[in-house]
Structure formats: structure tokens, C-alpha cells
Amino acid sequence: MTKLPRWADVVLVPLICLIIAFAFSAILIAAIGQSPAHAIWIMIDGSLGSTYGLGYTLYFATNFIFTGLAVSIAFQASLFNIGGEGQATLGGLGTALACLLIPWPHWSLALMASILASAAFGAAWALLPAWLQARRGSHIVITTMMFNFIAYALMNYVLVNILRPQGSMDPATARFPVTVNLPKLGDILGVVGIPFSSKNPANISFLIAIALAFAVWVLLWHTRLGYALRAFGKQEKAAIYAGIDPVRITIYALLLSGGISGLMAINAVQGAAHRLVLNSVEGAGFIGIAVALMGRNHPFGIVLASLLFGFLYQGGTQLALGTTIPREVITVLQALVILFTGALPYMVQRPLEALFARLARKEAA
Amino acid sequence: MAQATTGGRQATAAPLSPYAIELKGISKSFGPVRANRDINIAVPRGTIHGIIGENGAGKSTLMSILYGFYRADAGTILINGHETAIPDSQSAIRAGIGMVFQHFKLVQNFTVLENVILGAEDGALLNTSLARARKVLGELSREYDLDVDPDALVEDLSVGHQQRVEILKALYRQADILILDEPTGVLTPEEADHLFRILQGLKDQGKTVILITHKLREIMAVTDNVSVMRRGTMVGTVKTSQTSPEALAELMVGRKVLLEVEKKPAAPGRLVLDVRDLRVKDDAGVERLKGISLSIRAGEILGIAGVAGNGQSELLEALGGIADATGHVVMNGVELPLAGRRNNGQTRRAAGISHVPEDRQSLGLIMDFTAWENIGFGYHNAPEYQRNALLMNNAALRADTERKMATFDVRPPIPTLAAKSFSGGNQQKIVVAREIERNPDLLLVGQPTRGVDIGAIEFIHKQILGLRDAGKAILLVSVELDEIMGLADRILVMFDGRIMGERDPEKTNERELGLLMAGITETKGA
Missing domain, CATH: 3.40.50.300 (P-loop containing nucleotide triphosphate hydrolases)
Structure with a gap:
């Protein structure tokens, strides 16, 4: 069996997948009587054409980095955590409580408390499915999925009955004190002299997400826990031979995964919304699965895939605003990208492998 | 028609x-x-x-x-x-x-x-x-x-x-x-x-x-x-x-091969492993190991012969800390846990037991891992592979892999190559190198040369004998009678989860062992 060179596997395959996805999208747009070229221009201009649009792209990307890393760390242990949505929802509750209950003198202290609280709440939401999987063999695909619904119902109850300010009709918490607001990416870049719009929700969480991606890489490839986790994920039986405790690894992997999902709240809740609303995650937990797939479960790939999905989200919003293309078509475009980049890379890999093999043989001859 | x-x-x-x-x-x-x-x-x-x-x-x-x-x-x-x-x-x-x-x-x-x-x-x-x-x-x-x-x-x-x-x-x-x-x-x-x-x-x-x-x-x-x-x-x-x-x-x-390894007479020393009434049940609750008792001394190879599926795998798994068992296993005078959280591969390694498993591809190696990651497999907590309390020292592990690959003639000697890219014989050499170089007091070896080519068989046999001559105890499980007869100092034959008898390899033949392997015990005497 011939293998692709690494650069082709990492760069060429996703790129070709992406081009195919866009080609199909273009056909779809043309079919409803719009100009594909115009649509793509609006998407690119709206998401990358200005620092305002770019800020939105980065804001969305930040959410996806968190949820993507969360999915991938569980996936390295061969555990399919699709409960990112619920874990991030609970992370939001942790962040909201941290920001509301204590009058922080400075945002940096609030941020640290919020990081701890959101991660702890997210991890706690993954604990029961993790325990059920490790001890009882209840499949986490089922349990984490159900926990998404429970999280939503719980949030509904908490917001309506406990955290809703008196007199408000809105199932949301009060606004957080201004002192806990996180610095905008524009403000940070302004300090070092780079002009960047502050009229978008991009904030310091983006840098935290990048740092977290690096930390996850270190964890997976440079620590004993990461080693055990990956070994368990590849061959569970062999891991037991090596003395790796399957129960402990399952629980650790899912706690890490849930905690990282929860961290998404520092971006979406503390960084952008400044209050906790009912649907603070907005599907980012599920996008994280696609991001992890496309990023090949590697932190570096996940950052790149998150940027792409950030672009698709922001570009899609602009498309809805700037054209008469219905909102549903934009969802279809995003789905096509997920389909081709996440689920169908093998379709591209095989012919590419044959091509490379032929090239290699020609060279040898 | x-x-x-x-x-x-x-x-x-x-x-x-x-x-x-x-x-x-x-x-x-x-x-x-x-x-x-x-x-x-x-x-x-x-x-x-x-x-x-x-x-x-x-x-x-x-x-x-x-x-x-x-x-x-x-x-x-x-x-x-x-x-x-x-x-x-x-x-x-x-x-x-x-x-x-x-x-x-x-x-x-x-x-x-x-x-x-x-x-x-x-x-x-x-x-x-x-x-x-x-x-x-x-x-x-x-x-x-x-x-x-x-x-x-x-x-x-x-x-x-x-x-x-x-x-x-x-x-x-x-x-x-x-x-x-x-x-x-x-x-x-x-x-x-x-x-x-x-x-x-x-x-x-x-x-x-x-x-x-x-x-x-x-x-x-x-x-x-x-x-x-x-x-x-x-x-x-x-x-x-x-x-x-x-x-x-x-x-x-393509070159001269020694089919029979040169073997010095064994010099058994102190008792290393003592097993009494070891029993293992499978997931369905069927008893697979029905009361095994055996002992191994330093400097001897105990061979377990038998047709595959008569409890040899369960014996290795119980001794290697993979499966739960009942009975008593005493290693160097210390009783080992046979069930519960302390019964695992890590505590076994700490007790001085190395284990070359029967199935290298599903147990002994992570096939997608590189050679150097596999050299650390099971020993990833070993102090020499750590940089500090938090981080592993991958560079040290890679250097150790290069050394082991040279000693054991693993080809190609590329530590960054995935285990699955090596031939069966070289995969086995990686496992054997990892387990033998730990210098264990007891080596468990299952089917050491299954799917391994003749050149590598010769090499692996020499390594096992070398460990014996260095005064270590070895439990050898193999379905190849030639291998058992060539390497073991004492032979136990297993059938249906029991030991049918012990034979001296010098004084027995394939026919006699074959009958025991088929569950037919001697009728004479009794």
C-alpha cells in the first residue's frame, strides 16, 4: 500500500475537499438564479475584507477552537463526545455565576475565576456520562446526547426561576458588571500599534484558545497522560496489557473534553454577550465535531479548521444580509463543507494515492 | 450437470x-x-x-x-x-x-x-x-x-x-x-x-x-x-x-541458519515464581484455567506446550495482570494481587515481570504508534523517560530506541517509523527488545516466533536463552513443539485448562507430548 506524503495528506486532501465543496455550492447558488462569483465575493469581503468582519470571523473561530479541541481530546481516546453543546451550556452557567456572584475589582481576576468555573461546570456535566461509560458500558454517544437536552432544560429552569432579574420577561441573567468585561482584540492589538476594529465581539479569549490548542498538543504528545490516552484510543486491549487503567483514562478524557467545552463560555458569555442567555452555545458544540474531523484531531489542524468555519459563519451571515439567498441555502453550504471535508476525505485520498504511486513509478523508471 | x-x-x-x-x-x-x-x-x-x-x-x-x-x-x-x-x-x-x-x-x-x-x-x-x-x-x-x-x-x-x-x-x-x-x-x-x-x-x-x-x-x-x-x-x-x-x-x-540453537545445561537457582491453584473464568463465566500450579526457578525456562486455546493465553494474561484470577501467585517471595485495581500490567512490571504477549499486533504494540513510542509502551511511567514531573522526555526515549534497534538488529532502524510498517519479525524484535532489555526477574513469553521469519527466529531464541543464562526465570508458551523442545528446560503440557503432566525435553518425544496435548494421560502406574 502506498502512502501519501505528509504534506499532501495534511494540506492537499483538505484543500481539494474544500474546492469540491465550493464547486457544489456554486452549482447550488447558480441553480437558484444567483451569481456564484458575487456570492463568494460577499462572503470573502464580509468576513475577511475589513477588520470589523475579520473580528467576527475570529470570534466564531474561537468558539470552534474550544469545542473542536474538546471533541478531539476525547476522540484521541476513541471516545465520541457529542455532548459539547450541553457541556458548553453548563460552562456558561459557571461563567455567569463567577461573574455575577462576586464583585471583581479587575477583569483579569474575573477571567481566572470564570475559566475555573466554566471548566469545572463543563467537566461536571461530562462526569456522569463518563462514569456510566467507564463502569457500566453505557455508550457515551447516547448519554452525552441526552445530556444536551437535559442541559437545555436545566438552563431554562435556572434562568427563568433563579437567575432572571425581577421584572424582566427575558429568560436571561442580568448584564454582568462592566468591570468583568474582557478586553477586545481590537484594544489589545491597538496597544501594539495594529489598527483593528473594536466594534466586534472578538476578545482576548481568542489568544487563550490558541494557547489552549498548544497546551492540548503538549498534553497529548509530551505527557504520560496523553500517551496513555492515545494508546487507549488506538488499541484498548493493548493499553490494558501495558497496565493503563481503562476506567481512569475514560473518565479523565471525558472530564478534559467537557472542561474544554465549558471554556467556550469565556468567549461567548463573558467576552461577547456579557450575560447568560438561554441558547448561548448556538450549535458550536456540534460544529466542534466537524472541526475536529476536518482538523484530523490535531490541535494545529483544529485551529485552521476553526478559522475556516469562522469564515463560513461570518460569510454566511453577510450572505443573508447582502443577497436574497435564503438562510437555508447558507446552512446547506456549510453542510456541504462539513460533508466533503469531514466525511469524505477518503474519496479524495484514494485517487490521490493512485496518482502519487504512478508518479513515483514513473520517476523510478 | x-x-x-x-x-x-x-x-x-x-x-x-x-x-x-x-x-x-x-x-x-x-x-x-x-x-x-x-x-x-x-x-x-x-x-x-x-x-x-x-x-x-x-x-x-x-x-x-x-x-x-x-x-x-x-x-x-x-x-x-x-x-x-x-x-x-x-x-x-x-x-x-x-x-x-x-x-x-x-x-x-x-x-x-x-x-x-x-x-x-x-x-x-x-x-x-x-x-x-x-x-x-x-x-x-x-x-x-x-x-x-x-x-x-x-x-x-x-x-x-x-x-x-x-x-x-x-x-x-x-x-x-x-x-x-x-x-x-x-x-x-x-x-x-x-x-x-x-x-x-x-x-x-x-x-x-x-x-x-x-x-x-x-x-x-x-x-x-x-x-x-x-x-x-x-x-x-x-x-x-x-x-x-x-x-x-x-x-x-539466503544465508546459513542455525536451526537448533546451542544450549548450555540449565543451572536452576532460587525460586522466582510460585503459582498455586490458579483459576481464570472468561466473560461468560466458563472456567478456562482450572487450577494451575507451577513454579519457575532463576536460570531456567519452563515451556508450556499445548494446542492453542487450552488455557495458555489465560495463564499468560493472569500472570501478566491482564485478566482477573483466583489462587496464589508468589513472585520473589511476595504475593501478587490477582484481582482488583492493583492487578494490572504496571504493578506486574514493578514486581520484575516482563511480558512478550502472544499477539504482538493486538497486545504488544500500538500499530499506529512509532517505534520509539512503542519502545516506551508499558514503561511510559519509567523515570528515565521523564523530563520532569509533568513532561515526558521523548528525546531520551528516541535515543533509547535507537540503541535498542541497533542491539536487536531491527530493520529498518528508523525510530520514527510506525510499528505497522515493520515486518512481523521486526515488530517482534521491537517487543522482545523492550521486554528483555528491562532485565526482568521473570519473562513471560507467548508464541515468540509466530509469523516470524527463520532468520529472526534464530535471533529471538538466542535472546531468550541469553536471558536464561543470565539467571532469569522464563515462562515460554508456544504451540510450536519444536520451539518448546529446543528451548525449554522443563515442559508442562496443558489441555483443557489443566496441566496434564511434566516432561523432561531430553527424555520425551513429540509423540508422547502429542498424546498429552490431546488430553490422553498415561495409563501406566496411576
Whole structure:
């Protein structure tokens, strides 16, 4: 069996997948009587054409980095955590409580408390499915999925009955004190002299997400826990031979995964919304699965895939605003990208492998 | 529809060519890998023809081409002197070729009769087929000493009998040429002898038999001619009567090989491992290990012989901390936990036990991990592989891997290559290097040379003996009797989860061990 060179596997395959996805999208747009070229221009201009649009792209990307890393760390242990949505929802509750209950003198202290609280709440939401999987063999695909619904119902109850300010009709918490607001990416870049719009929700969480991606890489490839986790994920039986405790690894992997999902709240809740609303995650937990797939479960790939999905989200919003293309078509475009980049890379890999093999043989001859 | 009698065919087709099969210039590539290169072979009719070669020499590819699983890139196949295209296995069957695979292709909950007609039923109604098959099967059984109850369920049959069903299947399809792929791997010596008698009978009836094996002893015992393959090419065909195991081994490997390792007499020292009444139950609650007691001293190799599946795996798993067990295991005077959280591979390693597992691909290695990651497998918590309390020292692990690869002659010596990219022998060398270099007090070894080529077998045997001579205790489990007899200082034979008896390798023979392996204890004395 011939293998692709690494650069082709990492760069060429996703790129070709992406081009195919866009080609199909273009056909779809043309079919409803719009100009594909115009649509793509609006998407690119709206998401990358200005620092305002770019800020939105980065804001969305930040959410996806968190949820993507969360999915991938569980996936390295061969555990399919699709409960990112619920874990991030609970992370939001942790962040909201941290920001509301204590009058922080400075945002940096609030941020640290919020990081701890959101991660702890997210991890706690993954604990029961993790325990059920490790001890009882209840499949986490089922349990984490159900926990998404429970999280939503719980949030509904908490917001309506406990955290809703008196007199408000809105199932949301009060606004957080201004002192806990996180610095905008524009403000940070302004300090070092780079002009960047502050009229978008991009904030310091983006840098935290990048740092977290690096930390996850270190964890997976440079620590004993990461080693055990990956070994368990590849061959569970062999891991037991090596003395790796399957129960402990399952629980650790899912706690890490849930905690990282929860961290998404520092971006979406503390960084952008400044209050906790009912649907603070907005599907980012599920996008994280696609991001992890496309990023090949590697932190570096996940950052790149998150940027792409950030672009698709922001570009899609602009498309809805700037054209008469219905909102549903934009969802279809995003789905096509997920389909081709996440689920169908093998379709591209095989012919590419044959091509490379032929090239290699020609060279040898 | 031709009448399915075995004699009819030979009477009608007067042989034109003295060869049942001739392969001319067969080549087959998989990508850049050339599995078969310009293979020429001629198999005379009515002979038993052996094909030997190391793993990856291209034997299986060649037979797959002959049976229509692969199409050759170049070359021609002549059956009885006629050029024949074999695009699929149906064509192979029509050409009179029958194949008995290493892993049987039988429906477990069908009867023998149902399995035999499966795929060869004539008509929609089974009754007529079954009745006819019963008659033919009776004739075949008598003719070839292939005694099988046609109404027995396959799942109730022993492995040896299942193999006979496979042979009957081929004969029922009027095969004149029978190919057997590593047929004795799962058989006791008794059963293997019976198989050879059957093959002899087939030959006497004018059938042609091709026997693929890596066991030189079998080649010498039953074949008329033998072809040797090495790295995709046919390096020679010789008359069996005019060659020797040593000469064949040299042809296979391309250099001189020591078939019997030099062994100094053992000098057993202090008691290292003492096992009392060890019992293991499987997931279904069936007892697989029924009260094993044994002990091993420093500087001796205790060999466990037996047909695969008689509790040897469970014994290794219980001692290696993989499976839960009951009973008592005392290692260096300290009782080991046999169940619960303390019963795991890490505590076993800490107690001085290394374990080369039976199945390197599913247990001993993470196939997607690199060689250096695999050298740390099971020892990833070892202090020499840590940079500090938090981080592992991957550089140290890589350097250690380079050293071990050099010592154990792992090829290619590239630490960053994935385990799955190494050949079976080199994968095993990685595992053996990792476990032996730990300098354990007790080494558990399961099937150390399964699927390993002759050159590497010699090397691994030397390493095991070297560890023994360094005063370590070794528990060797193998289904290869030659290996047990060659290496062990004492032999225990296991059958059905029990120890049937102990033998001195110097004072026993394969026949005696074979009887014990089949569960037949000595009747004398008692």
C-alpha cells in the first residue's frame, strides 16, 4: 500500500475537499438564479475584507477552537463526545455565576475565576456520562446526547426561576458588571500599534484558545497522560496489557473534553454577550465535531479548521444580509463543507494515492 | 450437470501434459511492492508439492492468483497443459482447483453435509442435493480415510475434523488439485500425522496436492518436490529426497541458519515464581484455567506446550495482570494481587515481570504508534523517560530506541517509523527488545516466533536463552513443539485448562507430548 506524503495528506486532501465543496455550492447558488462569483465575493469581503468582519470571523473561530479541541481530546481516546453543546451550556452557567456572584475589582481576576468555573461546570456535566461509560458500558454517544437536552432544560429552569432579574420577561441573567468585561482584540492589538476594529465581539479569549490548542498538543504528545490516552484510543486491549487503567483514562478524557467545552463560555458569555442567555452555545458544540474531523484531531489542524468555519459563519451571515439567498441555502453550504471535508476525505485520498504511486513509478523508471 | 463422482473425470480426460499446474512468468505488484516476480513453477500430476518461504515471500499471493483472488500482471497459468484464465474463484473450481484455507470458511451452526453442499447445491430444493451429497460423501470418506459424521454440527467438531470437512468440500467440487495453506498450524501432532496420511491417500488416487507451509519438518515428511520462495522470486525447486532442512533454510533466508540453537545445561537457582491453584473464568463465566500450579526457578525456562486455546493465553494474561484470577501467585517471595485495581500490567512490571504477549499486533504494540513510542509502551511511567514531573522526555526515549534497534538488529532502524510498517519479525524484535532489555526477574513469553521469519527466529531464541543464562526465570508458551523442545528446560503440557503432566525435553518425544496435548494421560502406574 502506498502512502501519501505528509504534506499532501495534511494540506492537499483538505484543500481539494474544500474546492469540491465550493464547486457544489456554486452549482447550488447558480441553480437558484444567483451569481456564484458575487456570492463568494460577499462572503470573502464580509468576513475577511475589513477588520470589523475579520473580528467576527475570529470570534466564531474561537468558539470552534474550544469545542473542536474538546471533541478531539476525547476522540484521541476513541471516545465520541457529542455532548459539547450541553457541556458548553453548563460552562456558561459557571461563567455567569463567577461573574455575577462576586464583585471583581479587575477583569483579569474575573477571567481566572470564570475559566475555573466554566471548566469545572463543563467537566461536571461530562462526569456522569463518563462514569456510566467507564463502569457500566453505557455508550457515551447516547448519554452525552441526552445530556444536551437535559442541559437545555436545566438552563431554562435556572434562568427563568433563579437567575432572571425581577421584572424582566427575558429568560436571561442580568448584564454582568462592566468591570468583568474582557478586553477586545481590537484594544489589545491597538496597544501594539495594529489598527483593528473594536466594534466586534472578538476578545482576548481568542489568544487563550490558541494557547489552549498548544497546551492540548503538549498534553497529548509530551505527557504520560496523553500517551496513555492515545494508546487507549488506538488499541484498548493493548493499553490494558501495558497496565493503563481503562476506567481512569475514560473518565479523565471525558472530564478534559467537557472542561474544554465549558471554556467556550469565556468567549461567548463573558467576552461577547456579557450575560447568560438561554441558547448561548448556538450549535458550536456540534460544529466542534466537524472541526475536529476536518482538523484530523490535531490541535494545529483544529485551529485552521476553526478559522475556516469562522469564515463560513461570518460569510454566511453577510450572505443573508447582502443577497436574497435564503438562510437555508447558507446552512446547506456549510453542510456541504462539513460533508466533503469531514466525511469524505477518503474519496479524495484514494485517487490521490493512485496518482502519487504512478508518479513515483514513473520517476523510478 | 456432471455427475459428481470422483472417478469419472480422470477416466475421460487423458492427460496430455505430465504437469497438473504450470505457472509461467507470473508477476504481480501492489503499488511499488513486487509480490511476485517472474515466477515459474511446474507441479507434476499426482505428487505432493511443497512451497516454502518466509513471511512476505509471496507464497500467499501466488496461491491467490491461482485461486482467482488476484489477477497476475503478467504470465500464464497452464492447467493440465491447457492455458487457463482464472479471473475468479468459480473459474478455479471449474478448473479443478480446491483450496483449504488457514482459517476455515465453514458455517459453524450448519451440519457437515450442509457445509459441503453450500454453494454447490443443484436446484432449488435441498433434499435432492443433500441425498446425493450424502452418497458421494460416504464414497469419499471411504476412499480417502476422511472419516466425518455427515450429520454432526461443525461447531461440535474438533479443529482437525473441521479441516477434513474443508477437504471434503473441495473434493465434492471435483477438485483434482488441492492447495492447503499452513494446514497444521492448529493441529496436534497426532492430527497432523492423520492429515498427512490423508494427503498421501489423495496422491495415491492421482490427485495433486500443493502444501504451503513454513515448517521444514513437514516438507521433509510428506512432499515429493519442494519450491522455495524468497522475496517474491522462486529461488529453486528441488526433489525433497535430495535436500535437507538445512539446505532449504539456507535457500529461504539466503544465508546459513542455525536451526537448533546451542544450549548450555540449565543451572536452576532460587525460586522466582510460585503459582498455586490458579483459576481464570472468561466473560461468560466458563472456567478456562482450572487450577494451575507451577513454579519457575532463576536460570531456567519452563515451556508450556499445548494446542492453542487450552488455557495458555489465560495463564499468560493472569500472570501478566491482564485478566482477573483466583489462587496464589508468589513472585520473589511476595504475593501478587490477582484481582482488583492493583492487578494490572504496571504493578506486574514493578514486581520484575516482563511480558512478550502472544499477539504482538493486538497486545504488544500500538500499530499506529512509532517505534520509539512503542519502545516506551508499558514503561511510559519509567523515570528515565521523564523530563520532569509533568513532561515526558521523548528525546531520551528516541535515543533509547535507537540503541535498542541497533542491539536487536531491527530493520529498518528508523525510530520514527510506525510499528505497522515493520515486518512481523521486526515488530517482534521491537517487543522482545523492550521486554528483555528491562532485565526482568521473570519473562513471560507467548508464541515468540509466530509469523516470524527463520532468520529472526534464530535471533529471538538466542535472546531468550541469553536471558536464561543470565539467571532469569522464563515462562515460554508456544504451540510450536519444536520451539518448546529446543528451548525449554522443563515442559508442562496443558489441555483443557489443566496441566496434564511434566516432561523432561531430553527424555520425551513429540509423540508422547502429542498424546498429552490431546488430553490422553498415561495409563501406566496411576
